[in-house]
Amino acid sequence: MAEIRIADEDDHLELTVRDLDSPDLEKSASAPSLASGEIVPLLSQNQRPRINIFSPSHTRRRPREQVIRVSETEISPVIQFSSWVWSGSRYSGLLCMALSSTLYLIMELLSVSFSVQPIPLFETAFLRCTIILILSYICLKRIGQPVFGPAHARKLLISRALVGYLSLFSFIFSIQMLPLSQAIVLSFVNPVMASVAARVVLHEKLKITDIGGLACSFFGVLFIFGPTLTVQVGSEVKSENLRGSHHIYALLLGLFSSITGGISYCLIKAAAKASEQPVNTVLSFGLVACPAAAICMLSLESFVLPAFETLICMIVLGLLAFCAEVLLARGLQLEKISKAANILYIEVVLSQLWILCTGKAGSPGLFSRLVGCLLILISVSYTIYMGPAKDTE
Numbered sequence: 288m289a290e291i292r293i294a295d296e297d298d299h300l301e302l303t304v305r306d307l308d309s310p311d312l313e314k315s316a317s318a319p320s321l322a323s324g325e326i327v328p329l330l331s332q333n334q335r336p337r338i339n340i341f342s343p344s345h346t347r348r349r350p351r352e353q354v355i356r357v358s359e360t361e362i363s364p365v366i367q368f369s370s371w372v373w374s375g376s377r378y379s380g381l382l383c384m385a386l387s388s389t390l391y392l393i394m395e396l397l398s399v400s401f402s403v404q405p406i407p408l409f410e411t412a413f414l415r416c417t418i419i420l421i422l423s424y425i426c427l428k429r430i431g432q433p434v435f436g437p438a439h440a441r442k443l444l445i446s447r448a449l450v451g452y453l454s455l456f457s458f459i460f461s462i463q464m465l466p467l468s469q470a471i472v473l474s475f476v477n478p479v480m481a482s483v484a485a486r487v488v489l490h491e492k493l494k495i496t497d498i499g500g501l502a503c504s505f506f507g508v509l510f511i512f513g514p515t516l517t518v519q520v521g522s523e524v525k526s527e528n529l530r531g532s533h534h535i536y537a538l539l540l541g542l543f544s545s546i547t548g549g550i551s552y553c554l555i556k557a558a559a560k561a562s563e564q565p566v567n568t569v570l571s572f573g574l575v576a577c578p579a580a581a582i583c584m585l586s587l588e589s590f591v592l593p594a595f596e597t598l599i600c601m602i603v604l605g606l607l608a609f610c611a612e613v614l615l616a617r618g619l620q621l622e623k624i625s626k627a628a629n630i631l632y633i634e635v636v637l638s639q640l641w642i643l644c645t646g647k648a649g650s651p652g653l654f655s656r657l658v659g660c661l662l663i664l665i666s667v668s669y670t671i672y673m674g675p676a677k678d679t680e
Contacts, residue, residue: 380622418605420573440561461541478628480549510659565616
């Protein structure tokens, strides 16, 4: 005899088979415990029943679309944008250079707007280099990279650090003896010198379009700072620092800073490609610049204890300087130097736009400022339109 019963608790279909002639059936009929209708399942309790069409499905897995949607929402848009700028686009080198120039402009605006207390230049350089050194060390430790870089790239890293600090050292001295506009114009000779040094040192091909773009951008800088340059030289020609040979020495020192800065760009590119990590170039610069700036601070200047607000501003500027240096090294690592260096002139355009928006631009030099900004925008736009020319050597 076969009986089919449905258990109420588990909602499973169970089959019980009984033999009418079996003596076990008589015993089960006489037993009071079995007379109550106890059902003997086909599967033992210690065996796990298989899933069939009658058993309800209660899956614990999330649908695939939901999992993908959750994983996408967990990633921050800032992280996605940073990853795209760093290596997710064919324009990553140019984007890194543009962001680096923007950060340098923000640093300039912060230093002008929140200059609570005058701090000597070498003291400022020491604190900034210290912050850069600490942050680059932490960054390399977190990503598991060797702190001093691979063995085959250490000579390039040391050369980059020495030449970079030599450029910084000479620029600090020149900016103390020259008018501000002259020092700014000399600092923007760096992209031109970097392109020439890349042709000599790295054997990069320098096309006519690259030369024309750099020349157009530099003429734009001259149009912007030309009127201010003549006014400052005319008003300060009687100054003791600008009299006679002092002015010539200051100009030569500023030109030397631009030349060494251009060579430093080439060494940054070579060291970043050799070590495969642009942060190593920033760390090597901090290792040399930090103690050298401390020596110059203690021997050439009197130490000034910064106030709390000034210290906070200096720390923020150090954080921005670290990000700008890393982006600069990454941009030079990915892109041809002549194209990457031309993007640096965006800082001049953005600074002039800020001056125009805040109403600080004087009417006499407004036309020349607009012409200079237009020349730089044409040059930079042409560089972006032509696209990146990555070095495959």
